[in-house]
Amino acid sequence: MSGLIMVTGAGGELGRQVVEFLLERVPADRVAALARRPETLADLAERGVSVRHGDYEEPDGLEAAFDGVEKLLLISARTFTDAKTAHRNVIHAAKAAGVRHIHYTAIQHRAGSAFVIPQVTEWDEYTEKELTASGLDVTVLRNSQYLESFDKLIGELAPDHVIRVPAAHTPTALATRGDMAEATAAVLATDGHAGHSYTLAGSRAFTLDDVAAILGELTGTPVTYQDTPIEDYVAARLQAGMPEPWAWFTGAWFQAIAAGEFTPTDDIERLIGRPTTSLRALLTQQRSR
Numbered sequence: 001m002s003g004l005i006m007v008t009g010a011g012g013e014l015g016r017q018v019v020e021f022l023l024e025r026v027p028a029d030r031v032a033a034l035a036r037r038p039e040t041l042a043d044l045a046e047r048g049v050s051v052r053h054g055d056y057e058e059p060d061g062l063e064a065a066f067d068g069v070e071k072l073l074l075i076s077a078r079t080f081t082d083a084k085t086a087h088r089n090v091i092h093a094a095k096a097a098g099v100r101h102i103h104y105t106a107i108q109h110r111a112g113s114a115f116v117i118p119q120v121t122e123w124d125e126y127t128e129k130e131l132t133a134s135g136l137d138v139t140v141l142r143n144s145q146y147l148e149s150f151d152k153l154i155g156e157l158a159p160d161h162v163i164r165v166p167a168a169h170t171p172t173a174l175a176t177r178g179d180m181a182e183a184t185a186a187v188l189a190t191d192g193h194a195g196h197s198y199t200l201a202g203s204r205a206f207t208l209d210d211v212a213a214i215l216g217e218l219t220g221t222p223v224t225y226q227d228t229p230i231e232d233y234v235a236a237r238l239q240a241g242m243p244e245p246w247a248w249f250t251g252a253w254f255q256a257i258a259a260g261e262f263t264p265t266d267d268i269e270r271l272i273g274r275p276t277t278s279l280r281a282l283l284t285q286q287r288s289r
């Protein structure tokens, strides 16, 4: 019999959706979910998922939590934490527990680009080196910026119907967490992915000018986009009450768009058999709630 497929961060927004899509493809008794608070996943346990307690920062408990696991999805730790240590702990415990194959959620990075997203790019480089050194089978899922979080940021920034962010006019192709989760579940549920990486981005690119045009249509009030220096963006965010480290961090994600980090790919489309959710569909859906 095949071993378990475990999703870490299973209580988070991406991990939870990966588990749900996985349950559409494999029996529940082949699925395991790791969480710091397993009681939040009681409904999954009732459906037959093996729900286990584990904290990336408590290496002693991780090896036991990975017992019987064949494939592991390591969902990256949150920003502003010691993610390098966390990821190293998970990789070492997985190896000690006999896990065969680790899948890791990195951020999309354009080939040849020197752009650095603070913390994130450095974590990915470190984690991928640790994964290679582990000798385990590895699959890297390079996720674009989430289309949902991008929309949230833009929404907060348009009270005067002008979007002021440092994204230039560069095309960007973002995918939703839901599409990434479905594609990730497709990879986890099938074989032949060891040594491969997938770029889970949108299949079509858009610019911030497109975002403004669609928002204008949806709200009935013209919206414009103004490419804005990062310093002005940060100053506006501070005035709105955002903590300074967070203001620079969110600004860097727009600069990543300006640098062309999130190029379109058809990896999700090939894995899930349909085009990715469009910008218009997502903006429409989020505003109809």
Ligand SMILES: NC(=O)c1ccc[n+]([C@@H]2O[C@H](COP(=O)([O-])OP(=O)(O)OC[C@H]3O[C@@H](n4cnc5c(N)ncnc54)[C@H](OP(=O)(O)O)[C@@H]3O)[C@@H](O)[C@H]2O)c1
Pocket (backbone or CB within 6 Å): 008, 009, 010, 011, 012, 013, 014, 015, 035, 036, 037, 054, 055, 056, 057, 075, 076, 077, 078, 079, 086, 105, 107, 143, 144, 145, 146, 149
């Ligand atoms: N591509 C993007 O645009 C983007 C945007 C934001 C974040 N990310 C990255 O993608 C990851 C997943 O995104 P998401 O939206 O699902 O984030 P999320 O909702 O914050 O979920 C993160 C998950 O990771 C778990 N986790 C964090 N630290 C842990 C630890 N020390 N031990 C065990 N579990 C731990 C959390 O567990 P708890 O529920 O116990 O806290 C949570 O389930 C994030 O953690 C971040 O690294 C990507």
